[in-house]
Amino acid sequence: MKVLVLGGAGYIGSHICKALTLIGHQSVVIDNLSTGHREAVKWSQFVETDILDSAKLISILQHAGPFDLIMHFCAKSLVGESVQNPALYYRNNVSGTLNLLDAMVATGHDKLVFSSTAAVFGMPAQTLIDEQHSRLPINPYGQSKKMIEDVLGDYHHAYGIRSVALRYFNACGADPEGEIGERHDPETHLIPNILKSVIADKASALKVFGDNYPTPDGTCIRDYIHVNDLASAHILAGEYLQQHDGAFAFNLGNGNGFSVLEVIEAAKQVVQQNIAYTIEPPRAGDPSVLVANSTMARETLEWQPKFTEIESIIATAWTWHQNEKF
Numbered sequence: 223m224k225v226l227v228l229g230g231a232g233y234i235g236s237h238i239c240k241a242l243t244l245i246g247h248q249s250v251v252i253d254n255l256s257t258g259h260r261e262a263v264k265w266s267q268f269v270e271t272d273i274l275d276s277a278k279l280i281s282i283l284q285h286a287g288p289f290d291l292i293m294h295f296c297a298k299s300l301v302g303e304s305v306q307n308p309a310l311y312y313r314n315n316v317s318g319t320l321n322l323l324d325a326m327v328a329t330g331h332d333k334l335v336f337s338s339t340a341a342v343f344g345m346p347a348q349t350l351i352d353e354q355h356s357r358l359p360i361n362p363y364g365q366s367k368k369m370i371e372d373v374l375g376d377y378h379h380a381y382g383i384r385s386v387a388l389r390y391f392n393a394c395g396a397d398p399e400g401e402i403g404e405r406h407d408p409e410t411h412l413i414p415n416i417l418k419s420v421i422a423d424k425a426s427a428l429k430v431f432g433d434n435y436p437t438p439d440g441t442c443i444r445d446y447i448h449v450n451d452l453a454s455a456h457i458l459a460g461e462y463l464q465q466h467d468g469a470f471a472f473n474l475g476n477g478n479g480f481s482v483l484e485v486i487e488a489a490k491q492v493v494q495q496n497i498a499y500t501i502e503p504p505r506a507g508d509p510s511v512l513v514a515n516s517t518m519a520r521e522t523l524e525w526q527p528k529f530t531e532i533e534s535i536i537a538t539a540w541t542w543h544q545n546e547k548f
């Protein structure tokens with residue numbers, strides 16, 4: 223396949239590009255490098271542009287294509303920032319994606335895999351979240367993704383765009399070979415923050431946000447899914463779209479929840495040293511428990527995550543953070 227990867231200089235997109243190459247697919251990356259890194263585009267042709275530039279997007283689809291599949295990772299994705307500056311989130315995540323969809327319609331492209339998020343669900347009403355769970359986002363980031371999920375249904379109905387929205391729970395880990403990994407600035411995610419707290423020249427104090435949640439140890443529980451398992455789900459979703467016509471959505475997680483303190487404990491085993499932290503007030507808008515029921519992705523896409531142990535996930539991130547290449 224020839225695949226267009228929007229946001230392929232970012233954390234998750236760059237891992238998908240490597241996975242595509244390993245199975246013989248060709249990829250072209252579009253990215254504005256706002257949060258991504260040029261050095262992370264190692265396996266693809268690269269075009270630096272912003273998806274808000276409609277004319278350029280259409281031109282790329284026309285001249286670098288045709289593409290068998292489009293994967294769309296571009297987004298602003300900091301929950302707190304989305305509350306402070308919703309205009310940025312609606313413009314980038316909603317208008318940007320509408321530009322892409324309209325460019326697809328204009329150039330005859332009809333298959334899209336879209337990065338959605340567990341944030342579309344808002345406060346969970348049950349412990350294991352399946353696709354039937356109500357979507358009631360509690361911040362503009364989650365709302366921007368829900369809006370696009372809805373648009374995808376309408377664009378399928380009206381223009382025949384086939385799509386799969388993949389709702390990741392907590393993406394984490396890194397390329398086991400250490401060639402690429404997670405590098406966000408600021409970094410808000412738990413696992414990189416834990417690991418950075420014990421790397422001498424990056425040492426930043428680790429904060430645990432809240433220890434009074436209604437969970438066994440009082441800290442939030444999340445479902446950590448390895449970025450390479452997300453990559454395999456994208457490839458399966460792309461293959462599914464070659465055979466199936468519709469606008470689909472799947473939840474992607476391991477199905478196991480780990481509390482913040484359990485993740486720190488597992489990280490101690492990986493790094494073989496003590497990890498100090500302070501307890502801080504809860505972060506606004508953090509649900510106490512978020513765990514995926516991914517039965518539908520397992521059954522429909524025949525997706526099988528390989529990184530099921532939290533220690534092995536953290537170990538891949540540790541390999542990366544000790545020797546970051548960019």
Ligand SMILES: NC(=O)c1ccc[n+]([C@@H]2O[C@H](COP(=O)([O-])OP(=O)(O)OC[C@H]3O[C@@H](n4cnc5c(N)ncnc54)[C@H](O)[C@@H]3O)[C@@H](O)[C@H]2O)c1
Pocket residue numbers: 228229230231232233234235252253254255256257258259271272273274294295296297298299314318337338339340389390391392393394
């Ligand atoms: N990291 C997670 O835990 C997580 C969880 C759920 C969903 N997601 C979603 O997955 C996707 C990828 O997340 P990530 O963690 O890799 O983020 P990231 O910031 O590392 O990657 C996003 C990439 O998109 C690019 N980009 C953003 N806006 C753009 C624009 N207007 N034009 C061109 N390029 C643009 C950035 O430069 C970056 O390279 C996002 O859509 C995010 O919302 C991430």
Ligand SMILES: O=c1ccn([C@@H]2O[C@H](COP(=O)(O)OP(=O)(O)O[C@H]3O[C@H](CO)[C@H](O)[C@H](O)[C@H]3O)[C@@H](O)[C@H]2O)c(=O)[nH]1
Pocket residue numbers: 299339340341342390391392393410411412413415416428429430431432442443444482505508512
């Ligand atoms: O330094 C830190 C970082 C995080 N946490 C805690 O660790 C847990 C996980 O936090 P992350 O920031 O790693 O992940 P989130 O669950 O907040 O966010 C993830 O899920 C969201 C959906 O709810 C969005 O999709 C988002 O992009 C994705 O990273 C939370 O309880 C958070 O409060 C800490 O205690 N200290």
